[in-house]
Amino acid sequence: MITPINSINVSKLDQYVHPITKEAAIEVASNIRDDDRRELEEGHGLTPYEYLVNIEAKNKDCVYFEVPNGKIAGMAGVDSSGEFQGMVWMLCTDAINEFPVTFARESKRWIELQTQPLLWNYMDPRNKVHKKLLKFLGFKFLREVPFGPNQLPFIEFCRVRRSRRS
Secondary structure (H helix, E strand, O other): OOOOHHHOOHHHOOOOEEEOOHHHHHHHHHOEOHHHHHHHHHHHOOOHHHHHHHHHHHOOOOEEEEOOOOOEEEEEEEEEOOOOEEEEEEEEEHHHHOOHHHHHHHHHHHHHOOOOOEEEEEEOOOOHHHHHHHHHOOOEEEEEEEEOOOOEEEEEEEEEOOOOOO
């Protein structure tokens, strides 16, 4: 059985990573990075408001990230497609540039708490910040594929959790 992020020991996450709120989703949608906006609009045919506010309303397992100055840096979630895999996503604001090390470390802690052995999705290769972050988080880039309503070249990526031996 998959354990939702909100039922994982939230005290480990509560300094900079919080369960999503509608206000946080609106904040991210209003201040989304240009590359993230482009990825949503060209790759999915959605505006940030359409995507993030609808995600917040239906998926309570989403989280938002803050940085030490209290600004909201982004929002993320895993849409489970069964017990063994999930489609991971993250959209960010420019606040990630103010505390990049803190943001990257907190993102890694959050990723490490995910229970699915396989996390995957597609990314716009023009989004250099996300590509660098995905590499830091342990994701591998698999192949370039035509993606979304515009059939733009996107990169499929994944992260396979290594089994932990007792």
